[in-house]
Amino acid sequence: MNVSSYIYGASFYHKFDVRPKLISTLLFSVIAFIMSSWTGFALVLLMPLVIMVLSVGAKETWRCYSRLIPIFILLILFIPLQKRSGLPILSVGGFVVMTEEGLWIIMRIIARLGGISGALMLLLLTERNEDIIKGLRAFRMPYNAALTVSIILRFIPYLGSLFTEIRDSMSLRLEEGKHGYPILPSITALAVAAIKMIPDTAASLEERGFGRRNQRKSIKLPYPEGYLTQWLIGVIIPFSLLLVR
Amino acid sequence: MTGNRTALRISLIAIMTAIVAVFTLIIRIPSPIGGYISLCDAAVTFVAYAFGPFSGFIAGGLGAAFADLIGGFPQWAIISFIVHGVEALVMGLVVRKNSQSVAMCILAAVLAVVIVSGGYLLLTTLFGLTVFSEAILEVPGNIAQSAVGAVIGLLLYTGVRKAYRQLDSLRW
Numbered sequence: 001m002n003v004s005s006y007i008y009g010a011s012f013y014h015k016f017d018v019r020p021k022l023i024s025t026l027l028f029s030v031i032a033f034i035m036s037s038w039t040g041f042a043l044v045l046l047m048p049l050v051i052m053v054l055s056v057g058a059k060e061t062w063r064c065y066s067r068l069i070p071i072f073i074l075l076i077l078f079i080p081l082q083k084r085s086g087l088p089i090l091s092v093g094g095f096v097v098m099t100e101e102g103l104w105i106i107m108r109i110i111a112r113l114g115g116i117s118g119a120l121m122l123l124l125l126t127e128r129n130e131d132i133i134k135g136l137r138a139f140r141m142p143y144n145a146a147l148t149v150s151i152i153l154r155f156i157p158y159l160g161s162l163f164t165e166i167r168d169s170m171s172l173r174l175e176e177g178k179h180g181y182p183i184l185p186s187i188t189a190l191a192v193a194a195i196k197m198i199p200d201t202a203a204s205l206e207e208r209g210f211g212r213r214n215q216r217k218s219i220k221l222p223y224p225e226g227y228l229t230q231w232l233i234g235v236i237i238p239f240s241l242l243l244v245r
Numbered sequence: 246m247t248g249n250r251t252a253l254r255i256s257l258i259a260i261m262t263a264i265v266a267v268f269t270l271i272i273r274i275p276s277p278i279g280g281y282i283s284l285c286d287a288a289v290t291f292v293a294y295a296f297g298p299f300s301g302f303i304a305g306g307l308g309a310a311f312a313d314l315i316g317g318f319p320q321w322a323i324i325s326f327i328v329h330g331v332e333a334l335v336m337g338l339v340v341r342k343n344s345q346s347v348a349m350c351i352l353a354a355v356l357a358v359v360i361v362s363g364g365y366l367l368l369t370t371l372f373g374l375t376v377f378s379e380a381i382l383e384v385p386g387n388i389a390q391s392a393v394g395a396v397i398g399l400l401l402y403t404g405v406r407k408a409y410r411q412l413d414s415l416r417w
Contacts, residue, residue: 003315033373067317071375078378105376113320113374120319144255151259152266152311161266184397187268187284188404191291193262201256210252238249 003156011055014126017224018135020234025123027238032115039244041111048118056125064121072110079106121187129153138221205221258303261292265308280308283388285309286394289333294402296416306330328364354395357390361391
């Protein structure tokens with residue numbers, strides 16, 4: 001089980017510092033909700049898509065966006081049937097298939113869903129998890145919260161592989177000719193193993209200095225070349241969408 | 246001693262969050278509107294029963310959100326955090342006094358079904374990520390997932406409690 005979506009690369013977005021990238025993602029997600037023009041919808045949908053293609057390639061972009069296609073298809077099928085009012089733009093034999101209002105709602109939801117998913121995936125694809133945590137720490141994320149997130153990210157792949165081992169050993173216990181594995185005993189074994197790790201993990205934290213007086217409370221991230229420009233781009237791009245709102 | 250207790254709480258929350266995320270990711274049946282059906286609610290129920298409402302709220306909500314982020318559905322992460330966090334909080338509060346009472350367990354399960362199906366329906370529409378007519382298609386799947394999850398979660402809690410007697414000592 002892999003917790004990191006990061007794909008190694010040397011694109012301009014990979015070179016961006018994590019701090020402006022985090023703010024840019026947040027601003028973009030908020031501004032996506034206040035767009036109310038056709039141009040705005042198109043930009044919200046296409047901007048992260050184009051940056052993703054340039055950063056991680058078309059294949060990976062398709063992998064991310066293909067998950068949204070079933071939702072888009074259902075929107076296209078359902079909304080026109082629901083929204084019957086407004087100027088008809090497509091009719092078959094007197095039956096109005098699509099109105100302008102229906103198309104407007106479809107585009108608004110597709111832009112929002114596609115844009116926000118794209119912006120978040122773009123962040124996860126171009127930044128390592130540990131760098132995202134460091135970036136959040138730079139924005140005053142509490143030490144305990146950052147520590148908890150680090151432990152979560154450490155344990156998800158470990159528990160995932162532990163489950164695979166438990167599942168495989170459980171399947172060996174089945175009668176010959178039978179396939180699969182018993183779900184309840186497998187997840188019970190995983191839960192027991194995980195709970196037994198809690199006191200040990202707490203002890204490890206204590207051993208490593210957790211709770212001591214002079215523990216590290218802040219983190220200093222270096223300032224890369226063009227840091228100010230990255231901030232300007234990171235903030236200006238989402239705000240520029242407001243010009244076509 | 247305070248540091249020790251905090252270290253224990255951090256470990257508990259982190260490992261239980263990881264358990265909720267892993268349970269959500271190990272079995273995933275895609276649903277027609279682009280989401281998926283998983284064992285998430287079983288893990289959320291288990292955490293609420295075993296560790297109470299507040300640990301349940303954080304671990305249940307964060308675990309579901311992490312699973313969405315890792316599993317490629319980042320757009321649902323905030324909604325999942327709210328829905329599954331509240332689900333665990335309410336279940337934990339209902340069974341807080343008496344987790345052995347059948348009536349309380351049934352009440353907790355019914356509330357979990359209402360919160361999950363109603364929560365996703367309401368929040369996805371409210372956040373403008375879909376329309377009501379499409380969101381309603383997801384309701385039967387969510388009812389099935391949360392109802393089955395509540396039963397599996399309770400069985401899991403009973404099994405784990407038998408296997409690991411010190412379980413209650415970790416509760417806070």
